[in-house]
Structure formats: structure tokens, C-alpha cells
Amino acid sequence: MKLRVGQTLASTVDATTVIVVRWPGDDLEITCGGARMVDPRGPEAGTTGVADPGQLGGSRLGKRYADDELGVEFLCTKAGEGTLAVNGSPLPVKDAKPLPASD
Template sequence: MELRAGSRIKSAVCDTEVIAVKAPAEDIDIRCGGVPMTEHTNSEEEGGTPAMGADGGTLMGKRYVNPEETLELLCTKPGAGSLGVGDTLLEIKESKPLPASD
């Protein structure tokens, strides 16, 4: 799937929905629950359950990144599946402390 910053995609096996904050220029295999994600506008009802190992769930408002940090997704609707690129699961991005204001 070709992804651009601002693209909205959803899971085919759970309620997870995300917005791309940062995306690489090339096609990328974004998955949720071990199944490729679909365009947000896709109205087809797909079912199933997240695959074993990809069923850790997503958290609303959290940003998920790949190890290289070339991909960043913001979770807008949580679900039972874990986000990943291919078989590699994404990690929650660590928040940085705000600078002190004097």
C-alpha cells in the first residue's frame, strides 16, 4: 500500500483505525492483527480475529513507529490487533518531556 502523511487506514479484523503521521516513499505492507490494513473509505465488512502474536491491541492517541522511525501512525480508534509492517510489530513512540519554562 502506498501511504502518505494524512492517509487514514483501518483494520480488516478489529476496530483499529489510524492516521499516517510520517510515511516512507515506497509501498509498505502495514498490518493490524497480522492482516493487511485497508483504506478508510473501504466499506466492505471484513471479519476474523487477530492472529496469535499480533493480538496485543492498540491504544487510542498513541503513536506507533517502526525501528527505523520512517513510519509513524497515530491511533484514532483502538482495537484488539497489533500494528506492524509485515511480520515486524510497531512500537509505541516514547514521548519527549517538554522543556521547562522559566
């Protein structure tokens, strides 16, 4: 799927919604709960699919999910039960950068 930074994606198996923060320009498959994510304003929008029981780790509101090797990053704007994945590999929650120590 070709995406652009700032684009919103919605799950078809739960309430998860994300915004694309970083995208390499490659054609990658974005899934949530094992089902492809779609444009929330498109004809495929709506919770019509069935989630893969093995991919129900959940997504958390306000967290960033990223894979630095692939160069992808998403911001979760609506939480859900499905696991976010790129090309079948679950995306981990991006860790916050530690602040420098002040003496």
C-alpha cells in the same frame, strides 16, 4: 502499499483505525492483528478477517506508533485488539520527548 500522509487506514479484524503521520514513500505492508489494513471507505472495508492469535497485543487510542529506521509513524484514532506491524515487525509506542528541566 503506497500511502500518503494524512491517509486513514482501518483494520479488517478489529476496530483499529490509524492516520498516517509520517511515511517514507516506500512500498511497505501495514498490518493489524496479522491482516492487511485497508482504506475505510474502500471495497475491502469492514471487519471480515480473522486475527492472528499471536498478534493480539492491542492498540491504544491517541498513541503514536513509529519505527524511526523505516521512517513510519501512525496515530491511533480508534483502539482495538490487534497489534500494529510494518512488514511483520510490531510497531512500538512512540515515547514522548522529555521536557527540558526548569530551575
